[in-house]
Amino acid sequence: MRLAARSRAEGGIFYGFGFALSGLRVFILIAIWQTLVEGGAEVATYSFVALATYTILAEVFAEPLAARTELRDTIWNGSIVGRTLQPVGLVGTYTAEAFGRWSLRFMTFGPIALGLGAATGHLMAPRSPLPVVLLSLVLAVTVGLAIEFIFGSIIIGTRSNVWVIEQLRGATAVLLSGQMIPLALLPWGLGDVLRWSPFASVASAPLTLYVGTSAAIGTLALQTFWAVTLWLIAGWAWARSRTRLSALGG
Amino acid sequence: MLALWRVHLFLDLIFVLRSPERAIVYIVSDGIIASSAVAGVVLLATRFESIGEWPASRILFLGAFGVLVDGVVASFFQFNVAFLSRRIGRGQLDHSLLQPQPLRQCLLTEGFAPLSGSGSVLTGIIGLSIAASGLGIVITPLWMTLLCVHVVAATAIAVSFSTIWATLAFWSPRGAEEVSSAAFDVVTGLKGFPLDRVGGALTVALLTVAPAGFVGWLPARVLTASEPSVEALVATPLAAVAFAGIAILCLRLGLRHYLRTGSWRYTDFGHRR
Amino acid sequence: MGTVVSVSDVHKTYRQRRPAKDIRGTLRALLRPPVETVQALAGVTFGVDAAEIVACAGPNGAGKSTLIKVLTGLLVPDRGIIRSLGVNPTGDRARYVGRIGVVFGQRTELWWDQPISASFEWRRVVWNISQDTYGRMLPIVCRTLGLDETWNTLARELSLGQRMRADLGLALLHEPEILFLDEPTLGLDVLAKRSILRLLKQINREQGTTIFVTSHDMGDLEQLAARAILINRGRIAFDGSFQQLRRAHGSQRRITIESPVATPPAIDAAHLVESRGEFHTYQYDAQRTPIQALLDTFAISAPIVDVESHPVPIDDVFADIYEGWQSEARVRSVPSPSPDRTASAVPDGSRGERDRPD
Numbered sequence: 001m002r003l004a005a006r007s008r009a010e011g012g013i014f015y016g017f018g019f020a021l022s023g024l025r026v027f028i029l030i031a032i033w034q035t036l037v038e039g040g041a042e043v044a045t046y047s048f049v050a051l052a053t054y055t056i057l058a059e060v061f062a063e064p065l066a067a068r069t070e071l072r073d074t075i076w077n078g079s080i081v082g083r084t085l086q087p088v089g090l091v092g093t094y095t096a097e098a099f100g101r102w103s104l105r106f107m108t109f110g111p112i113a114l115g116l117g118a119a120t121g122h123l124m125a126p127r128s129p130l131p132v133v134l135l136s137l138v139l140a141v142t143v144g145l146a147i148e149f150i151f152g153s154i155i156i157g158t159r160s161n162v163w164v165i166e167q168l169r170g171a172t173a174v175l176l177s178g179q180m181i182p183l184a185l186l187p188w189g190l191g192d193v194l195r196w197s198p199f200a201s202v203a204s205a206p207l208t209l210y211v212g213t214s215a216a217i218g219t220l221a222l223q224t225f226w227a228v229t230l231w232l233i234a235g236w237a238w239a240r241s242r243t244r245l246s247a248l249g250g
Numbered sequence: 251m252l253a254l255w256r257v258h259l260f261l262d263l264i265f266v267l268r269s270p271e272r273a274i275v276y277i278v279s280d281g282i283i284a285s286s287a288v289a290g291v292v293l294l295a296t297r298f299e300s301i302g303e304w305p306a307s308r309i310l311f312l313g314a315f316g317v318l319v320d321g322v323v324a325s326f327f328q329f330n331v332a333f334l335s336r337r338i339g340r341g342q343l344d345h346s347l348l349q350p351q352p353l354r355q356c357l358l359t360e361g362f363a364p365l366s367g368s369g370s371v372l373t374g375i376i377g378l379s380i381a382a383s384g385l386g387i388v389i390t391p392l393w394m395t396l397l398c399v400h401v402v403a404a405t406a407i408a409v410s411f412s413t414i415w416a417t418l419a420f421w422s423p424r425g426a427e428e429v430s431s432a433a434f435d436v437v438t439g440l441k442g443f444p445l446d447r448v449g450g451a452l453t454v455a456l457l458t459v460a461p462a463g464f465v466g467w468l469p470a471r472v473l474t475a476s477e478p479s480v481e482a483l484v485a486t487p488l489a490a491v492a493f494a495g496i497a498i499l500c501l502r503l504g505l506r507h508y509l510r511t512g513s514w515r516y517t518d519f520g521h522r523r
Numbered sequence: 524m525g526t527v528v529s530v531s532d533v534h535k536t537y538r539q540r541r542p543a544k545d546i547r548g549t550l551r552a553l554l555r556p557p558v559e560t561v562q563a564l565a566g567v568t569f570g571v572d573a574a575e576i577v578a579c580a581g582p583n584g585a586g587k588s589t590l591i592k593v594l595t596g597l598l599v600p601d602r603g604i605i606r607s608l609g610v611n612p613t614g615d616r617a618r619y620v621g622r623i624g625v626v627f628g629q630r631t632e633l634w635w636d637q638p639i640s641a642s643f644e645w646r647r648v649v650w651n652i653s654q655d656t657y658g659r660m661l662p663i664v665c666r667t668l669g670l671d672e673t674w675n676t677l678a679r680e681l682s683l684g685q686r687m688r689a690d691l692g693l694a695l696l697h698e699p700e701i702l703f704l705d706e707p708t709l710g711l712d713v714l715a716k717r718s719i720l721r722l723l724k725q726i727n728r729e730q731g732t733t734i735f736v737t738s739h740d741m742g743d744l745e746q747l748a749a750r751a752i753l754i755n756r757g758r759i760a761f762d763g764s765f766q767q768l769r770r771a772h773g774s775q776r777r778i779t780i781e782s783p784v785a786t787p788p789a790i791d792a793a794h795l796v797e798s799r800g801e802f803h804t805y806q807y808d809a810q811r812t813p814i815q816a817l818l819d820t821f822a823i824s825a826p827i828v829d830v831e832s833h834p835v836p837i838d839d840v841f842a843d844i845y846e847g848w849q850s851e852a853r854v855r856s857v858p859s860p861s862p863d864r865t866a867s868a869v870p871d872g873s874r875g876e877r878d879r880p881d
Contacts (some may be wrong), residue, residue: 021436025439031448064490167283175286175290181293186293187293257648274648347596347616349617349650350618376681389558393721507612510598510599512537522633
């Protein structure tokens with residue numbers, strides 16, 4: 001974990017530009033919510049402050065809510081082969097490295113965004129008990145990592161192009177998971193359908209629990225269901241794909 | 251340059267014909283990925299029928315314009331030309347410097363892949379057609395010319411913005427390796443938002459330090475307005491000239507530094523693939 | 524034949540960022556990263572004549588890659604003058620690189636997702652190679668480098684050796700006046716190496732191409748080049764022929780004696796380098812000890828079936844030289860009341876007479 005965090009930090013202050021860009025994204029989305037929610041009205045049970053809080057937290061926790069590891073890069077450049085020669089589990093290694101990388105964002109961007117949000121009145125206190133929200137976050141990361149390894153297995157097993165699958169997943173997951181736009185704000189009842197998907201358990205679940213637009217028991221139960229189911233699938237798929245592992249690069 | 255574009259078209263053709271199924275996957279997924287970036291705002295507008303003064307069709311036009319720009323970037327600036335910081339940070343710039351052509355010529359031609367990059371172009375054109383029909387826009391040669399000028403200008407702004415940031419990689423190859431893709435994300439991630447009500451300071455910011463406004467909002471306003479003002483008509487092309495000029499200046503400074511320091515790093519990750 | 528490359532008092536220094544040791548250091552380094560200065564070239568001066576083949580060797584970090592980069596126009600020296608083909612390499616870069624060929628062993632110029640044929644077509648266009656030249660060079664290159672069998676294979680499906688051969692073919696396509704090669708035989712099998720060395724000598728002989736090559740494979744360098752430049756810590760430590768290098772290192776030779784004894788006898792004037800089955804190899808100084816004396820001493824203890832005498836492999840000569848430099852560096856870095864410098868096998872700055880090729 002420490003190695004991964006340090007490796008990211010050794011890029012120097014230029015790494016912080018990514019944070020500045022994240023901040024800009026938050027600012028703009030909050031302005032959009034202001035346009036939609038005029039005069040203190042609510043939109044699909046979301047007040048303006050709730051939407052602003054949702055956006056800030058989605059950005060601060062963007063990396064764990066996306067649950068991306070080095071898996072796709074190492075598959076693509078072939079270095080996954082070298083990792084199979086290490087006397088440690090692959091899943092554990094990738095997960096630990098991911099936590100290391102995420103920790104840098106928590107230590108730098110997180111406090112600034114949360115502090116500014118609170119100071120400007122755009123960050124509300126959690127509407128659900130904090131332990132519940134934290135448990136949901138842990139489950140979200142668990143589900144996210146399971147999806148990550150399932151996709152990794154698909155790439156290895158089908159020898160498909162890494163980048164196409166990953167970019168498709170990345171682009172659609174932000175929308176399907178409710179990370180950018182709360183699912184309740186989507187038209188045609190899409191949100192009602194998507195909230196049952198595993199993607200929603202990765203991002204929408206903890207965020208909606210925090211702002212109080214979802215029920216704790218139902219949300220946690222659904223996340224637990226997906227965590228168990230997907231990890232069973234991930235375990236099976238990963239074991240199968242290990243025997244078909246071939247470096248796609250290098 | 252025509253000969254160079256021709257040979258790169260040839261390379262792209264080989265790539266597509268070698269595996270048509272794979273090519274179709276690329277093209278289709280390209281369109282889906284580009285559309286996803288603007289789909290959120292389009293869906294919001296559909297749900298609420300408008301966002302501020304922008305009805306749903308106009309938001310669709312805005313999003314489709316952005317997708318078309320994405321497609322043009324993918325068609326002309328592939329292989330990390332649009333994300334120059336990757337080439338610089340990974341020490342791959344030497345490959346370009348060892349070619350007997352000016353660097354600008356190399357960068358303007360080596361990324362040409364119009365076939366494999368056509369997914370977003372097609373998606374954008376389809377989206378624009380539907381939106382234009384919904385808005386009752388009459389397609390005249392003049393309007394098409396305006397569209398082309400604004401697409402080219404918006405593309406130039408997006409690529410120039412990414413390149414300006416990319417030059418940081420000359421000074422910090424590892425730290426800034428992904429800075430141009432992060433910068434490009436700002437432009438592509440924000441291009442689908444209408445900015446009329448975001449406030450003066452933020453609007454200025456989105457037309458200067460993070461020019462997402464030029465890559466979607468302002469051109470869409472001009473192209474969907476019944477009588478756009480002259481200032482609005484020339485704003486995006488003029489901004490393109492300005493951003494391109496800054497990008498060229500930054501590149502020159504960065505290259506001067508690079509020729510003094512060289513690059514200790516080298517990975518062929520993403521090089522011509 | 525005149526001088527095509529002239530390097531005069533060239534200096535090059537790098538500033539390298541040092542990694543932090545702990546978390547606090549890492550956070551501090553976000554704002555002010557610690558840097559270390561490294562002198563890569565320190566007053567390098569030499570010239571290369573037209574149609575000459577020059578081998579450049581040195582331990583890792585000696586400055587070889589930096590030297591190639593300044594010669595190919597990828598780096599501007601801090602001080603000094605470089606003229607290659609009459610121009611400053613960085614001054615008129617685009618035109619200059621059109622007249623040279625460059626192969627970096629670890630970096631392919633091939634398009635990864637394209638067959639070799641496509642990369643060659645791309646090269647023809649970008650380098651603006653005439654159809655005449657392309658038509659003449661392509662068959663030569665394909666035949667000599669064995670590219671016919673992989674002509675339609677994607678670059679990413681090639682082995683390292685196949686990629687290297689294709690890269691060399693690309694570099695030769697436009698008939699460069701000077702060829703800069705950085706580890707060109709890296710990863711190649713014996714046959715491939717032989718064919719490449721043969722091709723390089725052929726183009727040198729027939730087209731007068733000047734070749735500047737760096738490698739860690741000293742045997743290859745000795746086969747290819749008449750002249751060797753050794754670099755140590757950014758300075759030229761030796762510039763002369765391989766024969767002169769051996770003489771400067773000392774007149775060491777090896778003798779392999781075939782004898783049916785399990786334990787070879789000890790010989791005062793020689794040391795045992797290797798013993799494999801019935802073959803026992805000794806190294807000795809030919810100037811001090813005549814071979815007859817060695818054989819006589821051996822014969823006292825064991826019968827001699829066969830004898831083979833040969834010079835010390837050039838790899839071992841270089842290894843001894845590098846070891847000498849490293850010990851010198853260690854001695855210099857340890858403060859002592861009366862510094863005692865260990866003599867290096869090749870004194871820094873020695874210059875041998877250059878044997879001019881006929």
